[in-house]
Amino acid sequence: MTVDWQAFTPAPALAGGLLIGIAVAMLLLLGGRIAGISGILGGLLRAGDRRWRLAFIGGLLASPWVLALVSPAARASIDADWVTLIAAGLLVGVGTRYGAGCTSGHGVCGLSRLSPRSAVATLAFMAAGFATVFVVRHLL
Template structure:
């Protein structure tokens, strides 16, 4: 499987992620940890739920709009079954609950605040991802 090297688009995407995290911190004093925002949107009182739902809607609409404008989803097809994708999503959800956060909360916001806990958490989930891909691709022969 070939991948494209897209330094300009990747840099722009990173800047947008950083800008949104900074804007949320400045405007509301909140960390842009997506797993926390999603769980809070499902369980919080209405005033807390509203900003979380707006943030999540903006993520989906922004990504969808960018895909439509730039045609970045042309020809994209899932490479595995829907069932496996659902199981993978549930495993990620359990992992974010166990780690008290996700890549956006720990990796983007926590590391930028020099949080030792976030640095350790990010090292652990990145290492877990590397090991998982190695096992799937090189030991089990799966193509992802």
């Protein structure tokens, strides 16, 4: 394995990780909630505490535009068609139901709380991701 030193950007990655950690800690400490995106999104369908959920999802959706305003050079691109994106989204949705949560809930929040269930789920997510990349890049 080699590192593409031209694309290696540890400072922005560290800053992003710190922002995620701060947001997760604030939501837990100030609101008593776990920042699992699938649970937050799924909770929009139930009656009750919708305002904070809408604000959280709104922040997720607005952040790429805020980044584009702050740093026009940082452009994200997705090299996939709509059918692939929709299929991938549905598969991720099914996986979050089977895994009783998503990567943010288990990988960020669960691991920080030393949850054994989250450790197993995160290992399964990572193994499935590695296998998918291997199949798509090397076998297909």
